[in-house]
Amino acid sequence: FGLLKRVDAHLGEYLSKKSRTKESFSDNCFSKSSSNSSIVTDEGLFEQPEPMASNTAIMEKILWRRSLQLHAQQQAWQESLEGRGILEFRQSLPAYKEKDAILTAILQNQVLIISGETGCGKTTQIPQFILESEIDFVRGAVCNIICTQPRRISAMSVSERVASERGEKLGESVGYKVRLEGMRGKETRLLFCTTGILLRRLLIDRNLKGVTHIIVDEIHERGINEDFLLIVLKDLLPRRPELKLILMSASLDAELFSSYFGGAPLIHIPGFTHPVRIHFLENILEMMGYRLTPYNQIDDYGQERMWKMSKQAPRKRKSQIASAVEDALRAADFKDFSPQTWESLSCWNPDCIGFNLIEYLLSYICENERPGAVLVFVTGWDDISSLKDKLQSHPILGDPNRVSLLTCHGFLASSEQKLIFEEPKDGVRKIVLTTNIAETSITINDVVFVLDCGKAKETSYDALNNTPCLLPSWISKVSAQQRRGRAGRVEPGECYHLYPRCVYDAFAEYQLPEILRTPLQSLCLQIKSLKLESISEFLSRALQSPELLAVQNAVEYLKIIGALDESENLTILGRYLTMLPMEPKLGKMLILGAILNCLDPVLTVVAGLSVRDPFLTPLDKKDLAETAKLQFSRDYSDHLALVRAYEGWKEAEKDLAGYDYCWKNFLSAQSMKAIDSLRVEFLSLLKGTGLIDGNATSCNTWSYDQHLIRAIICYGLYPGICSVVPHVQHNEKSFSLKTMEDGPVLLYSNSVNARESRIPYPWLVFNEKIKVNSIFLRDSTAVSDSVLLLFGGSISRGNVDGHLKMLGGYLEFFMQPAIAEKFQSLRREFDELIQNK
Ligand code: CDP
Numbered sequence: 001f002g003l004l005k006r007v008d009a010h011l012g013e014y015l016s017k018k019s020r021t022k023e024s025f026s027d028n029c030f031s032k033s034s035s036n037s038s039i040v041t042d043e044g045l046f047e048q049p050e051p052m053a054s055n056t057a058i059m060e061k062i063l064w065r066r067s068l069q070l071h072a073q074q075q076a077w078q079e080s081l082e083g084r085g086i087l088e089f090r091q092s093l094p095a096y097k098e099k100d101a102i103l104t105a106i107l108q109n110q111v112l113i114i115s116g117e118t119g120c121g122k123t124t125q126i127p128q129f130i131l132e133s134e135i136d137f138v139r140g141a142v143c144n145i146i147c148t149q150p151r152r153i154s155a156m157s158v159s160e161r162v163a164s165e166r167g168e169k170l171g172e173s174v175g176y177k178v179r180l181e182g183m184r185g186k187e188t189r190l191l192f193c194t195t196g197i198l199l200r201r202l203l204i205d206r207n208l209k210g211v212t213h214i215i216v217d218e219i220h221e222r223g224i225n226e227d228f229l230l231i232v233l234k235d236l237l238p239r240r241p242e243l244k245l246i247l248m249s250a251s252l253d254a255e256l257f258s259s260y261f262g263g264a265p266l267i268h269i270p271g272f273t274h275p276v277r278i279h280f281l282e283n284i285l286e287m288m289g290y291r292l293t294p295y296n297q298i299d300d301y302g303q304e305r306m307w308k309m310s311k312q313a314p315r316k317r318k319s320q321i322a323s324a325v326e327d328a329l330r331a332a333d334f335k336d337f338s339p340q341t342w343e344s345l346s347c348w349n350p351d352c353i354g355f356n357l358i359e360y361l362l363s364y365i366c367e368n369e370r371p372g373a374v375l376v377f378v379t380g381w382d383d384i385s386s387l388k389d390k391l392q393s394h395p396i397l398g399d400p401n402r403v404s405l406l407t408c409h410g411f412l413a414s415s416e417q418k419l420i421f422e423e424p425k426d427g428v429r430k431i432v433l434t435t436n437i438a439e440t441s442i443t444i445n446d447v448v449f450v451l452d453c454g455k456a457k458e459t460s461y462d463a464l465n466n467t468p469c470l471l472p473s474w475i476s477k478v479s480a481q482q483r484r485g486r487a488g489r490v491e492p493g494e495c496y497h498l499y500p501r502c503v504y505d506a507f508a509e510y511q512l513p514e515i516l517r518t519p520l521q522s523l524c525l526q527i528k529s530l531k532l533e534s535i536s537e538f539l540s541r542a543l544q545s546p547e548l549l550a551v552q553n554a555v556e557y558l559k560i561i562g563a564l565d566e567s568e569n570l571t572i573l574g575r576y577l578t579m580l581p582m583e584p585k586l587g588k589m590l591i592l593g594a595i596l597n598c599l600d601p602v603l604t605v606v607a608g609l610s611v612r613d614p615f616l617t618p619l620d621k622k623d624l625a626e627t628a629k630l631q632f633s634r635d636y637s638d639h640l641a642l643v644r645a646y647e648g649w650k651e652a653e654k655d656l657a658g659y660d661y662c663w664k665n666f667l668s669a670q671s672m673k674a675i676d677s678l679r680v681e682f683l684s685l686l687k688g689t690g691l692i693d694g695n696a697t698s699c700n701t702w703s704y705d706q707h708l709i710r711a712i713i714c715y716g717l718y719p720g721i722c723s724v725v726p727h728v729q730h731n732e733k734s735f736s737l738k739t740m741e742d743g744p745v746l747l748y749s750n751s752v753n754a755r756e757s758r759i760p761y762p763w764l765v766f767n768e769k770i771k772v773n774s775i776f777l778r779d780s781t782a783v784s785d786s787v788l789l790l791f792g793g794s795i796s797r798g799n800v801d802g803h804l805k806m807l808g809g810y811l812e813f814f815m816q817p818a819i820a821e822k823f824q825s826l827r828r829e830f831d832e833l834i835q836n837k
């Protein structure tokens, strides 16, 4: 009841705040005119220059004069020494040869699709061609080109490149805008932004007033945002007949897009790359003194390819790493060297064969190969950071006088980002560890060697079991070819695929589009916030529509968590969630944390759920690592353990001892730093919603208590809930877990709750369930009945009935009808309390 009172008090504050911002939720709330709205959105950066005079004739004169100025500036630059050099470089790019054809096609058609090999100049040149031709036609001051990129890092790096090619500073005629960051001035005519930013602009301005050209880049990646944007743009085109849409793709499946846009014309830019020598695993092993020979064996099912492993005399003295790889190979049963065997062998963690192979090859290249940068593709940020840690302790690879070891991934800060493009000092070899971001969207010029692990982290989603997973999975053949192509840009290159040829042969041709393999909750919220028609109807018009069941699951989930009401309209909570570009469950936690003035720990929990698990468990020190984790886990909660670990790290950082602290406690310093910067980012996002004061640096009015955080976690993770069933057998205490949908479930062994013999709470809320052979729960927090009652589902009025039904269902399912009844009456009382307030 103490908790109830506090919730009550703060909910009052929330509701009054809400009524202050109520206007901003009225029908035309997202229109530009609502300037007194307390909801701050990103649109400011898109605003058109203020008209300087109301008289149109004068206005036109001013614009005309500006266009002439732009024209003169460009000419002067192109005639300067530096400008001439850059122009020559630009003219050498394959895209330049197609300049006239492209500009004519744009003039004659509303939609154009351009494909061309990575590095041929699509992203940097085509937007410039348009800008230049507009300037030439003295329309330069009125044109407004938006070019979307799937990732923030490419929007930033490309805009900088284009500005420098034009001899300007960023923010003059070329700018960029990504979430929470941007550089754009009044004179900006070409804006690179993430797809998400353009979608948010559509939220406030459905007709994209003033925009003359939209370029959607990297459409071959088939990201969910891009597919969504294409549906919206397809609807927009008839309403804005003068708007031009240009789609750009690195691969040749452009026909699909052409037929989607009613047979829009295609232009292909023929490219040129140097030959790249390919090494598969069998060739790499041969380098190390092994021979892996394929032989065919006929079995009952037809022909199957098997592998035989034999030892050759080692060519030279084996390094330590070579023998580590050898041990790992010997441990595997090579009689059946199929894709599956490799799957189980090549788990990408520091102790495993994958990392050892990378280390071996890198040191081999550094010692024996000609100069040239090395690009190493691994699966994600987690792998990049642990691989970097591992390589840094290597005598050659960790020596900054010989090797410049860099990373390239989505979270990269702009200062770090520049280093990837810079030439290293003489005698120093550049090695860049990257995710698939460098596959097509980023071009590093001097790469000669590529190492490809064959995997990328991608979400997959099983609509039937309604269970999402984010796991490294095999890439497609097209991706493997793209990765390979990165080695042949400046001279003939070498590509080491760290898997056997048979695995490559089993790759799918193209990757499944994201819209078909991810849960659609965030997408459905976005559709609703654009006030579009019914969700399933809208999605049926996608390039490839997702399964109906997946759509239904998403809508159902959004109703349960209170983001949509029964008739699929956005609730107040839902509107706030659309302003937070993250999973709805994380957004919910932030919102309630802000309302209840208990934000600090919640920011940590949410940031922690967005990065790699900071608790490390090295295989050979598992016990020590588990004991280290135990000191943080007093509360039957993985989330609270993380909060404690982070706070300890933050204290240690004050004395510059953060690294030691992580080392002692088996924590990943990289993850801690990532959490630290995400916390700042999330705080600014929350400020953007108007839920907290724009000047606030912290939002804790009382020193938080763990019960309140538990409540907030429950609010976010519901309906991810399972019941704890205690057992006593031969005086031994234990417990089992079950969920309503799956029956018995298990905890991941690294959960703090997995080590308890008893959990003194009736419920666990969990972040994620993953199906392996049984269903496993990752990251759980124990909660009490009352917390579940008050915070499971949504506090927003509209959903109370549905929520009670659901909760009653849970309680009855778990055979506690009497408690169910008591709770329902309590909940009603609580609700009346809020109502009267
Ligand atoms: O978009 P696409 O892959 O077709 O190529 P791009 O990104 O427009 O790059 C064209 C060329 O510009 C690349 O081949 C690089 O040589 C160069 N470039 C660069 O040097 N630095 C950058 N930050 C971006 C591109």
Ligand code: MG
Pocket: 119, 122, 123, 124, 217, 440, 441
């Ligand atoms: Mg590009």
